[in-house]
Amino acid sequence: MSLQKLTALRALMASQPTALAAYIVPTADAHNSEYIAATDARREWVSGFTGSAGTALVTADRALVWTDGRYYTQFDREADLTLWTLMRQSLPDTPTMEAWLLKHMPTGSVVGADPHTMTREEWTPLQNALTKAKMQLVAVDNNLVDQIRQDMKDPPPPRPCNKIMHVPVQYTGKTAGKKIEELREKMKEKKASALVVTALDEVAYTLNLRGSDIEYNPVLFAYLVITEQTVRLFWGTGALPAAVANALAAEGVAVDARPYGDVAAALTQMAKEFSESGEEHSIWLSSDASEAIHRAASGSGVLSTPLNLISEVSPVTLMKMIKNEVELEGFRKCHIRDGIAVVRLFRWLHERVDAGDTVTEIQAADKLLEFRKEEQHFMGPSFETIAGAGENGAVIHYSPAREGDQRDIRPTDMFLLDSGGQYLDGTTDITRTRHMGTPSDEQCDAFTRVLKGQIAISTALYPQGVRGNVLDSLARKFLWDVGLDYAHGTGHGVGHFLNVHEGPSGVSWRPYPHDPGLKPHQILSNEPGYYKVGEYGIRHEDLVITVNVTKDSDHPRASGLLGDFDGRGVLGMETITLVPNQRKCMKLDLLTDFELAYINAYHTRVLRTLGPELKTRGLKEDLAWLERECEVITRT
Incomplete structure (x- = not known):
């Protein structure tokens, strides 16, 4: 259907009162939402690419989608590559959509867009650039994709208006x-x-x-x-x-x-x-x-x-962006309950796979949801669970489909599980990567380098007011040392029983445009990764609270403080996610004594916090599994 959709859209572009030489289809609704309702999924409908970010541009003879490194593999899988061209916007040589239009469209061209789906911040610079090049950006109030959906007897679903x-x-x-x-x-x-x-x-x-x-x-x-x-x-x-x-x-x-x-x-x-x-x-x-x-x-x-x-x-x-004390306490409490659900899932999963049972990615995701539903104040998942076994783990925003062939989780797989929950008292987002059998030396090396990057972020001290992008290189350093990297940011803000991705702050190689600088009592994710396309993916993700740090604080670097950045104040991070990292994937000769002490202290806290609750509930097998996973790691 992709060709039919493009043909219909191009015909409608040509029939406008002023014929359009190009039409922009963002991934957007009228509220600049990152995640959108089905009624607004216009770019997905016309291109077939289901990733949550990207902008399509359709001309008389070209169809292009700009998206970032999280989705390159997914685009190649989903889009008709004979019709659509991927513009890899994370790469320095890839022109922006504006630059592409200026280079490829002739003088006098008219570019159309629905003004409800573009922000003023996006619209004005594009309009100015096109005007200077003697082209036009015109507002098309009746969205053309919606019109062709009606014409093709595939109308968009009604806008939701559910119970509040x-x-x-x-x-x-x-x-x-x-x-x-x-x-x-x-x-x-x-x-x-x-x-x-x-x-x-x-x-x-x-x-x-x-x-x-x-x-x-x-x-x-x-x-x-x-x-x-x-x-x-x-x-x-x-x-x-x-x-x-x-x-x-x-x-x-x-x-x-x-x-x-x-x-x-x-x-x-x-x-x-x-x-x-x-x-x-x-x-x-x-x-x-x-x-x-x-x-x-x-x-x-x-x-x-x-x-x-x-x-x-x-x-x-x-x-x-700044959480109050009630919100912060809610975050801490819901992460205890969420940690219990994730621990139970991994104990169950390892037991099933070790026994030779067939467990698919979607079954693992469903089982985790089952465990979360048992927890107090659970309101639903905070995003679609990413459960990627083996090569699927290398697809950064992969989610298993319920239709078609189901991918089993095998003893030879590195398994990446990124999931989260919405609770009345907070929102969670956690990723853990576990090998279901015996990891290779290469996998252990990558696993440990990603973990070192996460520890670097979680133990960093920095001036209050510094922007999040300043911290990003700390997480990548140990991958960069050997020529490796990952094509996504290192951290995002998180809402309180709200959107799991929340601005305006974050930790990324790209500066967040409106980041006012980090302050105490923000919630951020800390999630470096590494992905070997076609083989496996690794990501470690915790949520953290930004906190004030003095020499007397409970922070692994507090005792070494000599100043407070000339009165600006010292910030650090308090990790609130409570699930152990897999010990057998850690390459101890890559870990410093400081890092090993941090891991052991974290695992001790996880066991001390979750253990009594598991014991009270009579979850003896889960407790025994957690005790093994949290055993102190020593160098041989």
Whole structure:
């Protein structure tokens, strides 16, 4: 069907009022969500490539997808390579989409895009570059992929509008009323008359609401508009459930609920009213908000002089980045429960494989979900489980399919399991790599180098305010020493019973564009890896809390401190993930005494924390397995 879809799209491009020479299809919804609902999966539908990141560009004779190193192998497997070209954007020689357009499209070309699926931050530079080259970027409000889906009798599914829930302050640590009060103080500082919140996790966080409109992400399709006097929520049909409205009222928030589809008209009307007041007004919204929302909020096309927009990092994203004490304690507690589920899975898996039983990747993923469901406050997985045996482990974002042939987990396999859970009191994300039999010397070498990189990050001390990308090389150093690397970042932020990937901070070879610098009480992942395509993959992932460190702190490097970076303050990391790393894959001659002591101390803490709970539950076999895995490692 790929050729038919491209043919239909090209015909529709040619039939526009101004014919389009190229059309951009991002992996995006109207909220700049990283993970999207099926109704917004336009790039996936037209290209066949199911990876969670990538941008397609279709011209009269070319079809290209830009994506990063996590998905190269997956693209080659899924896309029709006779029709689609992979643009490997992690490689320095790969041109950006903008550069490609400037080189390959003739003067006068018109490039189209749906302004709901591109942020203002993406739209404006591209528009400026094309204009300088005597080309045009035009807004196509009716998405062309949606139109051809209708024409081909394969319409996109309806936009989800599932049941929403209110999360009590015993889990959130702060009422919605207090959050809005703090946001209004920020608005006064910015002299903003309104704050438009467009990111789904920001809406959910601000109002202490959660939904299920995007799989694995407990968010609801909604917009939030806050003024000095009002709080307007654009959601569903505009009828907020009484229980939710009452809970919000108890937290000091009276919500004016309106239909989701009315947001653009409401913003335009607000712009008109502000303009007619005779006073100066500015609207604050994230630079990650869509081009369409920016236009509506400014009154573009309606007002002769559009309103001033403050388009920058959202104050909500900076607020939710720093976890309060209640959220932090929830993270610690849910990682104990999650650690028990993962330990039980690995004990079960090794027992089954050692006995010669057939266990497939999907069966292992299902069994882990079964164990997680037994844990208190479990609400569902935080993403689709990555369970890659052997060569599948080298596909960075691989997930086993339920259809077709199932891959067994064999005694000769290196098995990579990356999974996570959503709990009322926090979110987990953990990767452990285990060999199911006897690892090769090469595998042990790579396993140990990746582990050394993870230890380097988890034990690093650094100045408060340093950006996460500064730390990235620490994790890669031991792979770089022998000419190896991995094609993904080293860490991402994590939401509290929210999106497992959360900005604006992270640890990556590419700087996070809005990283304000690391501060205490952030949650980050620590996940270096190595992937030998066609053979095996290795990744070690823990979640950590950024913490203040002094000479008296419980940190392996605290006693060596001589200063505090001239008053800036010293930050380190507290690892909260609680699952042992496989001892038999460690190459001890590569580990320093410091690293070995760190591993032993970590394993001791894992056993001390999880052991009593396993004993209380009568899980004797799981406890015995954990005790063996956490035995002190000594050099022979």
